[in-house]
Amino acid sequence: MDGAHDMGGVAGFGPVEPERDEPVFHADWERRAFALTLAMGKPGGWTIDMSRFARENRPPADYLVMSYYQIWLAGLERLMAERDLVQPDEIAAGRALHPASPRPALSRDEVAPVLARGAPTTRPAQAPARFAPGDRVRARDLTTPAHTRLPAYVRGHVGVVDLMHGCHVFADASAAGAGEAPQWLYTVRFDARELWGDDTTAGAVSVDAWESYLEPLDGEGGRHK
Amino acid sequence: MSASHDHDHDHDHSELSETELRVRALETVLTEKGYVDPAALDLLIETYETKVGPRNGARVVARAWTDPAYRARLLADATAAIAEFGFTGRQGEHVVAVENTPRLHNMVVCTLCSCYPWPVLGLPPVWYKSAPYRSRAVKDPRGVLADFGVTLPDDVVIRVWDSTAEIRYLVLPQRPDGTADWSEERLADLVTRDSMIGTGLARSPQDPA
Numbered sequence: 001m002d003g004a005h006d007m008g009g010v011a012g013f014g015p016v017e018p019e020r021d022e023p024v025f026h027a028d029w030e031r032r033a034f035a036l037t038l039a040m041g042k043p044g045g046w047t048i049d050m051s052r053f054a055r056e057n058r059p060p061a062d063y064l065v066m067s068y069y070q071i072w073l074a075g076l077e078r079l080m081a082e083r084d085l086v087q088p089d090e091i092a093a094g095r096a097l098h099p100a101s102p103r104p105a106l107s108r109d110e111v112a113p114v115l116a117r118g119a120p121t122t123r124p125a126q127a128p129a130r131f132a133p134g135d136r137v138r139a140r141d142l143t144t145p146a147h148t149r150l151p152a153y154v155r156g157h158v159g160v161v162d163l164m165h166g167c168h169v170f171a172d173a174s175a176a177g178a179g180e181a182p183q184w185l186y187t188v189r190f191d192a193r194e195l196w197g198d199d200t201t202a203g204a205v206s207v208d209a210w211e212s213y214l215e216p217l218d219g220e221g222g223r224h225k
Numbered sequence: 226m227s228a229s230h231d232h233d234h235d236h237d238h239s240e241l242s243e244t245e246l247r248v249r250a251l252e253t254v255l256t257e258k259g260y261v262d263p264a265a266l267d268l269l270i271e272t273y274e275t276k277v278g279p280r281n282g283a284r285v286v287a288r289a290w291t292d293p294a295y296r297a298r299l300l301a302d303a304t305a306a307i308a309e310f311g312f313t314g315r316q317g318e319h320v321v322a323v324e325n326t327p328r329l330h331n332m333v334v335c336t337l338c339s340c341y342p343w344p345v346l347g348l349p350p351v352w353y354k355s356a357p358y359r360s361r362a363v364k365d366p367r368g369v370l371a372d373f374g375v376t377l378p379d380d381v382v383i384r385v386w387d388s389t390a391e392i393r394y395l396v397l398p399q400r401p402d403g404t405a406d407w408s409e410e411r412l413a414d415l416v417t418r419d420s421m422i423g424t425g426l427a428r429s430p431q432d433p434a
Binding site for chain 2: 005006007008009010011013014015016017018019022024025026027028029031032033034035036038039040043044052055056064068070073076077085086090091092093094095096100103104105106107108110111112114115116117118119120121122149150151153163165168169171185187189192195196199200201202203204205206207208209210
């Protein structure tokens with residue numbers, strides 16, 4: 001979606017302000033909000049892409065004034081409400097008001113193995129790759145109200161395929177509950193002047209793009225169509 | 226639930242306490258419903274406050290500086306090379322290491338959210354997740370470096386990596402001069418978190434820690 005989260009190149013946010021000797025968390029509620037979000041992944045059963053969409057899909061003015069963990073918390077509440085796990089009246093009351101569904105919690109013993117395993121997103125290829133390193137490609141000019149990971153600042157611009165990462169779960173499909181629909185994933189490198197004209201101090205900028213985000217340049221084809 | 230790090234920053238007090246109450250209420254409801262185990266929450270927090278952090282990445286970088294075969298493995302398959310230390314898993318399932326040279330400087334950002342290589346760097350700092358960094362890194366990385374007090378020669382090309390999928394990037398900074406006879410352990414002390422994101426350089430032996 002074209003939301004406030006898609007920040008690449010947006011002007012006016014001011015300088016970056018590093019914090020000396022920054023703690024991992026800045027308040028105890030941040031610790032708990034972080035841990036609740038990770039722990040609820042098991043009983044909740046949502047994908048990381050659904051989580052990202054639940055966080056970013058809110059009015060731009062809200063997104064920009066909320067702190068990072070406030071956004072996490074709001075995203076978690078939405079994911080749970082959508083699945084009837086916890087309703088807003090229960091959070092307001094501070095106690096359970098509706099029956100729980102049988103969904104086992106993440107146990108303390110599971111924490112280390114679950115974190116160590118993570119959730120790899122590589123999947124077997126269903127088709128040959130359309131592009132190869134060195135191919136020139138154009139990022140498609142896609143807009144959608146749904147989740148996507150093609151940032152606005154590269155749309156319509158021409159870059160070069162730099163790296164291939166195999167086939168990965170397609171974020172747009174996964175966020176929509178449409179399954180994994182794996183696609184080839186590429187790092188596409190753009191000359192910074194292609195993106196910004198002369199108004200840049202970068203040499204090159206790359207994004208990681210699923211195959212359906214990309215189209216071959218006219219006359220150059222895709223090698224393996 | 227240690228409160229040792231609690232401080233106010235510039236947040237509004239009443240808003241903060243409202244959020245605090247909300248999180249507490251949520252944890253109570255989820256515990257009553259059997260969806261979370263508070264002991265598991267404690268361990269999740271402890272893991273990222275005390276076990277997983279940029280010290281992990283510093284060990285990886287220091288080994289790459291001292292062991293050419295390890296450096297080659299890291300650049301060929303960073304996920305596997307990092308797993309040699311036992312650093313694996315969540316938000317580091319697919320890692321690519323990118324090497325700085327005298328002519329090329331790499332910087333990593335996630336313009337869309339906050340993607341960051343947790344197993345080697347821990348959880349991201351606030352500035353990494355902030356609008357100023359996410360908006361400006363892809364367009365004006367020299368301006369961002371200036372905010373960190375870093376100036377690079379004009380002939381250094383800056384390459385910015387926007388983490389828009391599940392690939393996570395680790396910058397392999399340049400080894401500081403004057404460290405030829407240093408051990409891997411000593412070198413690791415020179416590897417800062419920011420040098421592995423690309424918003425800083427590794428410390429030189431003369432810099433205060």
